[in-house]
Amino acid sequence: MPSFDIVSELELFEVNHAVQNTQKEIATRFDFRGQDVSIELNEKSKEIKISTESDFQCEQVYNMLENHFYKRKIDVQALDPQKAAASGKHIVQVIKLKDGLDSDSAKKINKAIKESGIKVQSSIQGDKIRVTDKKRDTLQTIMAFLKEQQFGLPLQFNNFKD
Numbered sequence: 001m002p003s004f005d006i007v008s009e010l011e012l013f014e015v016n017h018a019v020q021n022t023q024k025e026i027a028t029r030f031d032f033r034g035q036d037v038s039i040e041l042n043e044k045s046k047e048i049k050i051s052t053e054s055d056f057q058c059e060q061v062y063n064m065l066e067n068h069f070y071k072r073k074i075d076v077q078a079l080d081p082q083k084a085a086a087s088g089k090h091i092v093q094v095i096k097l098k099d100g101l102d103s104d105s106a107k108k109i110n111k112a113i114k115e116s117g118i119k120v121q122s123s124i125q126g127d128k129i130r131v132t133d134k135k136r137d138t139l140q141t142i143m144a145f146l147k148e149q150q151f152g153l154p155l156q157f158n159n160f161k162d
Contacts, residue, residue, distance in 0.1 A: 005159040010099040018068040046097040075154030081084040098153045
């Protein structure tokens with residue numbers, strides 16, 4: 001019986017490349033010359049830290065990071081920016097990376113599948129949701145339906161079996 005899995009996985013090497021490209025852009029931009037501006041990725045805690053001298057610069061760096069996410073085809077819904085905080089003469093903003101389906105999100109997605117009116121079986125299995133049906137076309141309809149929805153985190157469909 002055909003099936004596929006719904007997951008939310010983040011490719012950290014792509015995120016690392018996006019952060020490095022943002023660092024290069026900061027180094028070459030005229031408006032950041034002589035300014036104390038930095039961006040760094042902590043892969044263990046899955047956080048990106050932006051440190052600037054003003055709120056405006058912080059917003060500019062965040063926008064550059066989003067652009068590099070788009071260029072590397074990483075869904076920007078994976079970014080969870082926290083409130084910027086002032087520490088000394090610096091503005092520090094921490095951006096948490098969403099990776100994996102938590103139980104609340106999985107329940108919300110499962111509920112949306114059930115309420116869509118499309119007759120498929122879906123079950124939560126740890127950090128993924130398995131969707132099965134007798135017809136491939138029905139599974140593709142569910143994929144299209146889920147792509148239209150906004151759940152606040154990036155979704156991928158993998159492990160498609162016929």
